[in-house]
């Protein structure tokens with residue numbers, strides 16, 4: 001099964017192995033025909049209307065503004081409905097440096113997103129701390145705090161790269177079992193199991 | 202200069218002086234408050250604008266360097282006050298002389314742990330109350346174990362502290378509550394679309410009327426000043442793109458100039474022209490984005506698409522020459538990184554051709570709109586005296602009648618020979634701040650027009666030593682960024698990295714004045730006023 005989006009040839013994607021692995025998992029676990037068809041239908045809808053949370057702390061956020069404006073026009077893909085409330089958003093584009101004071105706030109925002117939820121770490125700051133990695137007040141990558149679905153490198157990533165990252169996310173959505181997993185907080189439980197020493201409330 | 206010195210000596214015999222590009226006065230802490238009062242209130246001196254306070258750790262002693270400027274004749278002076286007590290460093294506050302000193306002293310307290318006696322608000326500014334140590338001290342423990350990433354919500358207090366001297370000279374700590382017991386406090390931010398980034402306002406309201414705002418920042422404090430102390434001089438430059446990311450060129454310009462001044466490097470005329478061209482292009486782009494996002498805050502979403510059209514065109518020009526859309530890293534010590542793209546002149550001319558029509562459209566769509574008029578006119582009026590006392594510079598200061606453009610008051614680079622107007626309005630309300638930015642776009646275009654056909658031949662970057670070492674000493678340089686006066690203070694001990702690099706951003710005073718401007722207005726006006734000041738949060742926090 002080739003998971004792709006409209007007008008994008010499968011070979012043009014990077015990281016196909018990851019998606020193929022997800023497909024294998026999907027096949028191995030199996031599902032019945034009816035639930036599977038519903039999964040497909042819902043995923044088709046979900047992957048074409050991914051709503052972002054307006055969340056930007058610094059420079060990378062400005063490129064996100066450009067992405068929303070006429071030239072790059074993310075409305076073409078159904079992502080233009082940027083929500084200011086986490087309750088209404090599907091994913092969080094963490095655009096900008098996350099510092100110590102912001103870390104618990106960001107965590108709270110993530111917790112407030114409705115399931116199923118996704119995170120894109122945008123820019124080198126969100127991935128690793130970027131140019132500020134050695135600072136006393138900067139988090140060295142947001143994956144210390146929340147699980148990340150897509151890493152988008154760049155300082156800042158160009159709007160085209162942002163489009164690519166969200167398209168990757170939509171590809172990931174297409175191979176999920178909506179009725180068997182994504183809706184049931186599995187991801188966060190896995191994440192907490194992998195980060196045992198930390199307590200969140 | 203000489204008569205200032207004479208005058209001060211007469212009144213304060215124990216003051217000593219160091220000549221330099223800016224006169225430096227050394228004064229014992231006990232006399233500092235009196236001197237400050239005299240410097241501000243004396244009719245001949247009249248140093249009414251406090252540019253910045255630079256906290257310093259010289260290992261054997263702590264201290265502050267105050268940069269002052271007179272708004273009548275634009276003379277500058279600096280004052281140095283020190284203390285040798287490392288356990289309990291204390292200095293006297295000047296927050297009653299210059300309003301902006303309150304928040305500058307808080308910043309110094311946060312970074313160095315110097316307590317300012319009589320400052321009404323001695324809390325930390327950027328770091329949490331549980332933060333261990335003072336990061337800009339030379340003996341600060343940088344290990345992550347010392348201050349791990351917090352997992353819990355931050356502990357907060359609703360009180361602040363002040364330190365006062367009693368009759369027998371002992372200093373006492375007093376607690377002040379921020380809000381009254383039955384105040385209704387609404388929390389706005391840090392995740393709020395209208396705060397323009399991660400800034401937080403704790404707003405006490407009475408019905409819909411704002412009683413008081415406690416501005417709370419540090420949600421994007423990245424510790425750039427400390428990071429710079431561990432980097433070589435050329436490496437420090439790239440941070441300039443990442444504070445106020447619209448004034449990247451201006452900030453680069455400032456830091457490059459201060460290094461070139463220290464090294465005694467003369468840069469080529471071509472490089473100077475290129476830098477000025479880039480500064481002015483960036484100014485137009487920045488004001489465009491301001492207008493777009495500001496209108497969006499007010500509910501006029503379409504404006505963003507109109508203004509970003511011009512901005513994208515400018516970004517294309519820059520991208521062709523600098524290779525990036527936002528973090529250009531273009532200025533370097535000795536000139537600029539790369540030469541101009543062959544199509545640069547052509548592209549800029551195309552921009553100049555479409556700009557007037559666009560500006561006309563902005564005026565028609567927004568400025569002339571009755572809703573905009575109703576929401577902006579007479580909202581958040583700032584008087585000239587307050588603008589100076591709160592250190593509100595840039596377009597916001599000029600809208601209040603204060604001619605504070607560094608390009609005119611202390612012309613740097615080639616600005617002295619250019620023909621342009623400093624736009625100054627007197628109303629000081631949100632509308633005039635908005636209109637002024639549009640008028641500035643026209644002036645920037647005028648500067649570009651003068652230069653674009655006369656870019657001289659020559660090298661774009663002069664030869665500089667491979668390893669850059671500044672001689673021991675200190676230097677200060679200001680430029681006019683998109684949002685106001687940006688100052689850089691550099692102190693070198695003769696090594697390859699700065700001993701202290703202080704960045705004095707324009708946005709901290711802008712955010713600080715929100716409380717003063719909004720008291721008594723309706724809560725909806727908070728968005729109007731905050732937006733019209735156009736602060737950039739990473740620039741406040743650094």
Ligand code: SF4
Nearest residue numbers: 059123124125155156
């Ligand atoms: S990755 Fe670069 S552009 Fe993005 S927030 Fe960090 S410093 Fe700014």
